Amino acid sequence: xxxxxxTGMLFLVMFILLTAGAGIAQTSAMDLATVRTTVTDxxxxxxxxxxxxxxxxxxxxxxxxxxxxxxILSFEGKANEQNGQLPLIRAGEASDAVTDISxxxxxxxxxxxxxxxxxKRITFAIPLKQLPVAAGTYFVQAGDGTGQAAFGxxxxxxxxxxxxxxxxxxxxxxxxxxxxxxxxxxxxSAAVEDDARFYLVVxxxxxxxxxxxxxxxxxxxxxxxxxxLPAGNYTMYLEMDSKDNEVDSNRITFVVPVANKLEPIPxxxxxxxxxxxxxxxxxxxxxxxxxxxxxxxxxxxxxNEEEQVVKRIKLTSDSSRLRLDQYALRAGTYELVLEMVxxxxxxxxxxxxxxxSGTATGTFPIASGQAFPGGILLNGNGxxxxxxxxxxxxxxxxxxxxxxxxxGDLLKRIPHDLDKxxxxxxxxxxxxxxxxVLIEIADPQSGLSARSVPVFVPVNTSKHIVVFIxxxxxxxxxxxxxxxxRTLVPLRAIFEALGAKVDWDEATQTVTATKDxxxxxxxxxxxxxxxxxxxxxxxVPAQLLNGDTTMVPIRFVSEALGAKVxxxxxxxxxxxxx
Numbered sequence: 001x002x003x004x005x006x007t008g009m010l011f012l013v014m015f016i017l018l019t020a021g022a023g024i025a026q027t028s029a030m031d032l033a034t035v036r037t038t039v040t041d042x043x044x045x046x047x048x049x050x051x052x053x054x055x056x057x058x059x060x061x062x063x064x065x066x067x068x069x070x071x072i073l074s075f076e077g078k079a080n081e082q083n084g085q086l087p088l089i090r091a092g093e094a095s096d097a098v099t100d101i102s103x104x105x106x107x108x109x110x111x112x113x114x115x116x117x118x119x120k121r122i123t124f125a126i127p128l129k130q131l132p133v134a135a136g137t138y139f140v141q142a143g144d145g146t147g148q149a150a151f152g153x154x155x156x157x158x159x160x161x162x163x164x165x166x167x168x169x170x171x172x173x174x175x176x177x178x179x180x181x182x183x184x185x186x187x188x189s190a191a192v193e194d195d196a197r198f199y200l201v202v203x204x205x206x207x208x209x210x211x212x213x214x215x216x217x218x219x220x221x222x223x224x225x226x227x228x229l230p231a232g233n234y235t236m237y238l239e240m241d242s243k244d245n246e247v248d249s250n251r252i253t254f255v256v257p258v259a260n261k262l263e264p265i266p267x268x269x270x271x272x273x274x275x276x277x278x279x280x281x282x283x284x285x286x287x288x289x290x291x292x293x294x295x296x297x298x299x300x301x302x303x304n305e306e307e308q309v310v311k312r313i314k315l316t317s318d319s320s321r322l323r324l325d326q327y328a329l330r331a332g333t334y335e336l337v338l339e340m341v342x343x344x345x346x347x348x349x350x351x352x353x354x355x356x357s358g359t360a361t362g363t364f365p366i367a368s369g370q371a372f373p374g375g376i377l378l379n380g381n382g383x384x385x386x387x388x389x390x391x392x393x394x395x396x397x398x399x400x401x402x403x404x405x406x407x408g409d410l411l412k413r414i415p416h417d418l419d420k421x422x423x424x425x426x427x428x429x430x431x432x433x434x435x436x437v438l439i440e441i442a443d444p445q446s447g448l449s450a451r452s453v454p455v456f457v458p459v460n461t462s463k464h465i466v467v468f469i470x471x472x473x474x475x476x477x478x479x480x481x482x483x484x485x486r487t488l489v490p491l492r493a494i495f496e497a498l499g500a501k502v503d504w505d506e507a508t509q510t511v512t513a514t515k516d517x518x519x520x521x522x523x524x525x526x527x528x529x530x531x532x533x534x535x536x537x538x539x540v541p542a543q544l545l546n547g548d549t550t551m552v553p554i555r556f557v558s559e560a561l562g563a564k565v566x567x568x569x570x571x572x573x574x575x576x577x578x
Contacts, residue, residue, distance in 0.1 A: 141159045466573050486539050
């Protein structure tokens with residue numbers, strides 16, 4: 001998670017709950033199908049058992065003690081879209097789910113022979129209602145962490161299949177808050193009884209109820225006006241009443257801050273964030289987000305010696321530590337700068353000098369980047385094509401396909417068969433998101449390698465249209481929709497993500513957005529918008545969805561803010577790049 005010091009900021013806690021239903025059946029997973037494993041000369045985590053018993057998911061996992069300060073469980077739906085992660089140990093602190101930790105010696109095979117390591121055995125028991133996924137069948141893995149600087153890549157156990165059953169004591173849905181404070185409610189309708197009544201309940205610090213809002217499970221919409229509260233600390237949850245049975249959802253603690261002004265202007269040394277270079281080559285980021293900066297969007301900029309921005313990486317809650325290896329930067333000296341966009345204004349931190357050694361070192365004869373003898377092409381049929389201009393002199397080398405997530409963590413290093421140039425996008429990941437892929441040619445003897453120019457690949461396993469901005473998957477309270485063959489996206493969410501300030505005039509049904517001395521105006525129902533007084537013609541008129549969300553055609557984003565907008569038909573993805 002992003003290291004964040006919060007004073008008067010929304011503090012979010014989110015668990016996705018299981019659907020309601022009947023019966024719990026104990027299921028041993030240790031003899032079930034393995035779907036993937038990691039080849040490594042380090043100690044790969046091992047399962048000691050995983051099963052469901054007494055309304056709990058129980059198990060034991062064995063990890064390298066040196067990598068044991070950050071342990072997660074990863075769930076990937078086998079036949080649905082549900083995915084999620086749950087931490088067992090974070091920053092050395094065990095969660096309540098951990099019931100026992102013991103230690104043992106473990107022998108592993110390395111390139112130098114057999115070695116003994118200190119292993120940590122972690123036993124856990126997690127109530128089903130606290131799992132990040134609903135009932136269903138899942139591939140489950142345990143992943144270790146980065147306990148020492150030398151260990152930068154998370155290693156996983158073999159994946160096993162586990163059946164998460166339904167439970168009558170579990171609320172059939174989940175509640176969460178977005179960064180902007182919008183309430184998101186998901187109800188699994190298949191588990192809802194006909195006579196069930198649903199409420200959103202808000203209590204204060206003394207556990208006194210201050211709000212109770214009824215809603216329909218088929219349309220669980222709560223407006224911002226419904227949650228108007230004075231400054232203070234609150235807890236929010238959902239309640240379902242059915243046949244004398246009352247079930248509550250997960251609880252979210254949040255803060256309504258006292259209004260504050262931006263003082264001082266956060267440039268240079270006053271910027272609310274720091275960059276720290278680590279010995280392992282990673283970059284640690286810390287943001288101090290007091291209440292004035294809650295709505296800000298943060299980026300990490302990489303500037304070359306001519307002070308030109310060569311990379312702009314949007315920061316998320318998973319961006320506490322980044323690696324820039326995946327971006328195939330040329331060797332040289334760069335400056336790293338944090339950038340904050342707030343209310344249409346841009347602020348930057350004091351730059352930090354950083355040296356990139358390049359992806360190939362020593363006397364390796366193959367060049368990286370633009371001179372690499374090959375590349376990757378994203379096709380329109382759900383595949384990527386991998387081409388390598390193979391030479392006889394490469395006969396001792398190995399070709400890999402590397403897959404990185406948005407945070408820059410290496411997810412997969414897949415040996416590639418040059419006789420099979422096409423790879424399915426579905427093989428990259430089962431989780432919806434933006435990924436970076438590149439080709440690596442490595443010499444197993446010297447350890448030297450060369451890498452191609454990276455290519456962004458969207459993955460969408462959902463049934464909805466998704467939006468990526470600068471490679472990052474966006475989450476909206478109202479997803480994009482298609483009307484008359486045109487894709488419409490939520491204006492405010494996208495414009496604010498691109499650094500624009502957005503205002504709404506209820507009387508005239510007009511939206512006004514400002515960014516970089518540009519003013520954009522458009523009116524609901526009109527096919528004509530204005531940028532600095534000049535007309536912009538829309539494919540379809542701006543529309544108001546459910547009375548509170550302005551939807552516009554994606555081309556308008558490009559014409560209004562100068563962003564590059566693309567459409568990937570296979571993954572149903574809108575790709576927006578500044």
